[in-house]
Amino acid sequence: xxxxxxxxxxxxxxxxxxxxxxxxxxxxxxxxxxxxxxxxxxxxxxxxxxxxxxxxxxxxxxxxxxxxxxxxxxxxxxxxxxxxxxxxxxxxxxxxxxxxxxxxxxxxxxxxxxxxxxxxxxxxxxxxxxxxxxxxxxxxxxxxxxxxxxxxxxxxxxxxxxxxxxxxxxxxxxxxxxxxxxxxxxxxxxxxxxxxxxxxxxxxxxxxxxxxxxxxxxxxxxxxxxxxxxxxxxxxxxxxxxxx
Amino acid sequence: xxxxxxxxxxxxxxxxxxxxxxxxxxxxxxxxxxxxxxxxxxxxxxxxxxxxxxxxxxxxxxxxxxxxxxxxxxxxxxxxxxxxxxxxxxxxxxxxxxxxxxxxxxxxxxxxxxxxxxxxxxxxxxxxxxxxxxxxxxxxxxxxxxxxxxxxxxxxxxxxxxxxxxxxxxxxxxxxxxxxxxxxxxxxxxxxxxxxxxxxxxxxxxxxxxxxxxxxxxxxxxxxxxxxxxxxxxxxxxxxxxxxxxxxxxxxxxxxxxxxxxxxxxxxxxxxxxxxxxxxxxxxxxxxxxxxxxxxxxxxxxxxxxxxxxxxxxxxxxxxxxxxxxxxxxxxxxxxxxxxxxxxxxxxxxxxxxxxxxxxxxxxxxxxxxxxxxxxxxxxxxxxxxxxxxxxxxxxxxxxxxxxxxxxxxxxxxxxxxxxxxxxxxxxxxxxxxxxxxxxxxxxxxxxxxxxxxxxxxxxxxxxxxxxxxxxxxxxxxxxx
Numbered sequence: 113x114x115x116x117x118x119x120x121x122x123x124x125x126x127x128x129x130x131x132x133x134x135x136x137x138x139x140x141x142x143x144x145x146x147x148x149x150x151x152x153x154x155x156x157x158x159x160x161x162x163x164x165x166x167x168x169x170x171x172x173x174x175x176x177x178x179x180x181x182x183x184x185x186x187x188x189x190x191x192x193x194x195x196x197x198x199x200x201x202x203x204x205x206x207x208x209x210x211x212x213x214x215x216x217x218x219x220x221x222x223x224x225x226x227x228x229x230x231x232x233x234x235x236x237x238x239x240x241x242x243x244x245x246x247x248x249x250x251x252x253x254x255x256x257x258x259x260x261x262x263x264x265x266x267x268x269x270x271x272x273x274x275x276x277x278x279x280x281x282x283x284x285x286x287x288x289x290x291x292x293x294x295x296x297x298x299x300x301x302x303x304x305x306x307x308x309x310x311x312x313x314x315x316x317x318x319x320x321x322x323x324x325x326x327x328x329x330x331x332x333x334x335x336x337x338x339x340x341x342x343x344x345x346x347x348x349x350x351x352x353x354x355x356x
Numbered sequence: 357x358x359x360x361x362x363x364x365x366x367x368x369x370x371x372x373x374x375x376x377x378x379x380x381x382x383x384x385x386x387x388x389x390x391x392x393x394x395x396x397x398x399x400x401x402x403x404x405x406x407x408x409x410x411x412x413x414x415x416x417x418x419x420x421x422x423x424x425x426x427x428x429x430x431x432x433x434x435x436x437x438x439x440x441x442x443x444x445x446x447x448x449x450x451x452x453x454x455x456x457x458x459x460x461x462x463x464x465x466x467x468x469x470x471x472x473x474x475x476x477x478x479x480x481x482x483x484x485x486x487x488x489x490x491x492x493x494x495x496x497x498x499x500x501x502x503x504x505x506x507x508x509x510x511x512x513x514x515x516x517x518x519x520x521x522x523x524x525x526x527x528x529x530x531x532x533x534x535x536x537x538x539x540x541x542x543x544x545x546x547x548x549x550x551x552x553x554x555x556x557x558x559x560x561x562x563x564x565x566x567x568x569x570x571x572x573x574x575x576x577x578x579x580x581x582x583x584x585x586x587x588x589x590x591x592x593x594x595x596x597x598x599x600x601x602x603x604x605x606x607x608x609x610x611x612x613x614x615x616x617x618x619x620x621x622x623x624x625x626x627x628x629x630x631x632x633x634x635x636x637x638x639x640x641x642x643x644x645x646x647x648x649x650x651x652x653x654x655x656x657x658x659x660x661x662x663x664x665x666x667x668x669x670x671x672x673x674x675x676x677x678x679x680x681x682x683x684x685x686x687x688x689x690x691x692x693x694x695x696x697x698x699x700x701x702x703x704x705x706x707x708x709x710x711x712x713x714x715x716x717x718x719x720x721x722x723x724x725x726x727x728x729x730x731x732x733x734x735x736x737x738x739x740x741x742x743x744x745x746x747x748x749x750x751x752x753x754x755x756x757x758x759x760x761x762x763x764x765x766x767x768x769x770x771x772x773x774x775x776x777x778x779x780x781x782x783x784x785x786x787x788x789x790x791x792x793x794x795x796x797x798x799x800x801x802x803x804x805x806x807x808x809x810x811x812x813x814x815x816x817x818x819x820x821x822x823x824x825x826x827x828x829x830x831x832x833x834x835x836x837x
Binding site: 115116119120122123126137138139140141142159177178179180181234235236237238239240241242243244245246247248249250252253254255265267268269279280282284285287288292313314315318319320321337338340 | 461462463468469489490492493494495496497517518519520521522523526532533534537538540541542543544545547601604605607608610611615618619620621622623624625627628637657660661664667831832833
């Protein structure tokens with residue numbers, strides 16, 4: 113008993129303040145892109161077709177794996193900032209044009225009333241590399257303590273208010289994803305977390321992957337490969353109207 | 357020193373019967389199949405095996421031609437069981453006499469991993485428990501089928517393939533700009549390990565000499581990855597025996613190690629650091645100082661958190677003699693990594709097949725094959741990793757951090773072996789006449805070790821499954837590819 117108390121004293125209080133002024137990605141991290149000019153060089157540097165040049169074009173954060181190849185090829189055209197607030201409510205909002213992008217809005221007021229103070233999610237891992245899952249898990253550790261906002265990952269879809277999907281949805285996980293979604297009682301939300309779940313990520317175009325079925329409507333898109341825990345937490349709290 | 361390139365014509369080619377006899381002889385006298393695959397050739401297939409003689413640090417290549425079928429070696433050499441199943445699934449070449457010829461990843465459209473046939477135990481009081489693919493926690497999908505008598509597990513069969521996303525198939529179409537991203541995401545928690553293996557394969561094929569500074573920076577990434585994952589595992593093991601102090605502390609500390617990785621390359625999992633020929637980011641004096649300070653603080657806290665485990669009777673009692681895996685079984689199945697070392701098998705790629713800056717690597721970590729040993733080996737490895745990183749930060753070699761990679765040498769084979777935190781990672785590539793990949797094979801340590809978990813559960817209690825599973829902590833995506 114005493115050794116645990118002494119250890120606790122040594123380890124100290126480690127829960128970070130969130131949201132807090134000055135929070136940003138690490139110095140070499142790649143956050144919200146700023147698109148200055150829509151250059152062909154930048155578009156060609158992207159092997160995932162995330163950048164469309166010319167008028168009306170932009171950088172699609174849904175397809176972006178944040179490798180920085182575009183910024184390296186065309187430093188004057190694209191620049192990645194340390195901004196971690198990247199989530200959007202609609203797929204097309206993830207496209208960053210000259211004027212930036214449209215950040216996620218809270219769910220409808222009636223659903224927010226139900227979920228705003230107690231939001232339970234069933235995570236469904238459907239393909240991918242496991243990094244998104246790892247950075248979702250980390251939100252449950254004492255450093256992030258997501259539970260203080262009433263947000264928690266739960267074991268059963270029956271106990272959940274929605275699902276958080278990671279991975280490009282392989283053919284082998286399609287049925288399990290649908291069954292899990294169906295098992296969640298309504299009203300329910302769907303969150304696509306990471307480049308894979310949004311648009312296939314590094315596996316875009318693979319015949320082994322099908323993506324989230326169209327009839328499962330997505331309420332929140334969390335871009336990144338994988339998204340930083342700051343980005344995930346920011347998105348979840350925006351969705352339930354805890355921050356705006 | 358990495359494994360030298362092998363011109364294809366230098367790979368020993370034997371008639372099938374002789375191949376079978378030679379392989380059996382070699383695998384029975386200290387050899388271990390590092391990789392075994394079937395490559396299309398002249399309308400049929402060429403079976404290629406690289407045999408690692410771990411104690412001698414030597415690799416031998418053997419091959420034969422096959423069409424339609426080949427005699428299965430699995431009944432004699434269980435370590436080949438999954439390689440043969442994989443060959444059958446990918447090519448249709450049938451290993452005749454294989455005792456359990458199920459798909460490995462269910463790549464075909466018809467079957468799905470959880471609904472296939474399972475090995476069943478019959479009896480009036482025997483019952484079956486099915487778990488997954490969606491589990492209670494936030495983890496990857498897999499299906500576990502237990503045959504139980506009361507609480508006792510007679511047999512566990514693990515069905516995977518849910519994470520199969522076609523990475524290996526697509527890697528073989530390279531090399532191209534997406535290759536490094538595939539390598540980085542073969543197993544997201546082993547980015548440094550797989551990215552290094554991929555880069556080294558390319559470097560061997562094009563004859564690039566990676567600068568010393570890049571090698572050390574790569575090794576720092578690899579050891580930080582080991583520190584982060586081992587810390588996380590020790591915390592998770594602690595959580596599974598309901599000892600929350602260490603679970604909580606290690607949850608935070610794992611993040612501290614990941615953040616050190618992010619300090620280097622901007623990404624907590626080590627993305628964007630590796631590239632064929634070297635690395636993308638360098639360290640300056642200020643960053644070295646910062647890393648050293650953070651390493652010192654995180655390691656001291658980890659020491660404090662982990663020490664609690666060995667001093668707490670309830671933890672020791674739950675770890676001790678749980679999930680026993682005997683050395684003979686582990687050796688026979690060709691297991692690798694901390695799991696094998698915890699059974700007393702002295703295989704560590706860093707010592708047996710030194711790569712990068714691991715010149716005089718020594719570490720004796722051993723045990724008797726239970727959860728306790730698997731936990732303790734991790735702690736021993738963490739201490740070594742912290743020492744290595746600290747020493748490297750003190751004496752970073754000068755010079756550039758990347759070399760140019762020219763075209764790949766045609767008609768050649770390259771194998772690279774890297775000791776990732778889960779164990780030996782093996783990448784093998786064969787080039788065609790134009791210097792493109794003709795074949796690419798990835799062997800994640802999980803591919804070998806999942807069967808070890810099934811063995812460790814035999815005659816154990818089903819309630820010990822989460823603890824045993826955590827003590828292996830294998831990758832689903834690394835297996836499923």
